[in-house]
Amino acid sequence: MSDIKTGSSYTFDSFEVTKANSQAFEKAKQFAENADSEPLAIFGGTAAGKTHLLYSVKNAIKQNNPELTVILTTTADMRSALAEILNSGGTSEQFREKYLQADVLLVDDIQELAGKEAIQNELILIFNSFYESGKRFMMTSSQKEAGYGIQDRLVIREFWGDFAVITRAYIHAQFESNAERINQRKDLLHKSEQLCWKLMHDADFDIDAFKSYYKDVWTYFGQYIGLFDMDREDLRIVCYLNRIDTMLHCKTPVGLKSCEWNTCILFTHALIYTISSHDYTAYRGGFFGNGVLFIPLPHHAGTDDSLEITIDEFDEWFQKFCEGYQRSNRRMCRLHWRFD
Known part of the structure; x- marks a missing residue:
């Protein structure tokens, strides 16, 4: 650490x-x-x-x-x-x-x-x-x-x-550069650029690669963003996350099931929110605390308004939401069939 x-x-x-x-x-x-x-x-x-x-x-x-x-x-x-x-x-x-x-x-x-x-x-x-x-x-x-x-x-x-x-926000002095952190961030920026390129050019979307990338970003911010220490270069990763979120909202990526697509959108939004929300980090213990991911849930998720998970629970909850969206899609299909 x-x-x-x-x-x-x-x-x-x-x-x-x-x-x-x-x-x-x-x-x-x-x-x-x-x-x-x-x-x-x-x-x-x-x-x-x-x-x-x-x-x-x-x-x-x-x-x-x-x-x-x-x-x-x-x-x-x-x-x-x-x-x-x-x-x-x-x-x-x-x-x-x-x-x-x-x-x-x-x-x-x-x-x-x-x-x-x-x-x-x-x-x-x-x-x-x-x-x-x-x-x-x-x-x-x-x-x-x-x-x-x-x-x-x-x-x-x-x-x-x-x-x-x-009485005012504090901007701390710059510390010596951390070589390990710089290398991790460089790798994440490269992976972020690759993922954006694939989404932009309708390349096949690898769900396992996305989940691996997601956990890498989560681990990085959970490790280094602990004491209000957001480096300017870190903002580039956040910008990439926003671009990924925007492109995911535009259309379903090639090779991705609808339930997986909805789950990717939900978790991408959660990651951005946890990293950038001052309210959450100040009062709920996000990455400025113990590395917990805060997921603001849509009303149709059928659960409480929010969920907090650790990185060890990510795969389990990602699968749960995929299954939940899949059941929801099936219900909608049956409803459309009845009306037809």
């Missing part, structure tokens, strides 16, 4: 200080350097630099005080950890112990817990323990007001210590 994905490149030195974020920068740096620091909350919108500051704190503490245990996590990861422990017969106390072993706890994206009472209650107990024991904890959120699904008790804990608000 790249340094960018693990956050090792995100330090105070690589943070681009501006008028909009200077207060948050100084308070985060003081938090990292002072063992007696009060709890700290950083508020700001999408791409404000909150996550960069969290990693900067973690990296600074690990460098200057390697004997300390620092846990940096997201609320999405905490929800998954709680569900896994409870589903395996464990207790909420075991869940809390997982985080209470830390000397410093850093929690990203508190706003994602909106409406999730159980995990909010657990986080409140964890913060209480850290506060009472004098250990450091820091959190980030895109919201600092109550009334959006976060309990007042949790909002209050955001203001137990110090806080800072970042």
Whole structure:
């Protein structure tokens, strides 16, 4: 996994200080350097630099005080950890112990817990323990007001210590180029160009090749787009995806069944949406989180309004949607036959 994905490149030195974020920068740096620091909350919108500051704190503490245990996590990861422990017969106390072993706890994206009472209650107990024991904890959120699904008790804990608000989006400093990433992107751009050419010239459409390409793109963005790090060259891949989506909508590719065609359109739209939607990445944990694909479903899909899947589930769900569209086509054919 790249340094960018693990956050090792995100330090105070690589943070681009501006008028909009200077207060948050100084308070985060003081938090990292002072063992007696009060709890700290950083508020700001999408791409404000909150996550960069969290990693900067973690990296600074690990460098200057390697004997300390620092846990940096997201609320999405905490929800998954709680569900896994409870589903395996464990207790909420075991869940809390997982985080209470830390000397410093850093929690990203508190706003994602909106409406999730159980995990909010657990986080409140964890913060209480850290506060009472004098250990450091820091959190980030895109919201600092109550009334959006976060309990007042949790909002209050955001203001137990110090806080800072970042008022504008943040453009981080450029890091050293990553040779592995460059090679992967070059390969994807070549495959994207080939797929567009085949669609444009009505060449036979290889469904297995499409699925392989799809997972390659998913893996790439899931690996490198983890901390609001969208390279300009990455936008070329997104542009190709939009062209593929447009051409798929125009006509059924040669050699492709109607059910496969509809499924390709659905998943291509989902990939574009997951990569580019600020709402999803900020609040639902898309590629800026744990690599989950968000599929906004059409009303005729016969299921809920949305679906979240991992890459390991892709082949299974692709087949399910193919079969679903095939059944739908059969029903339509029978309906037309009756009217005829």
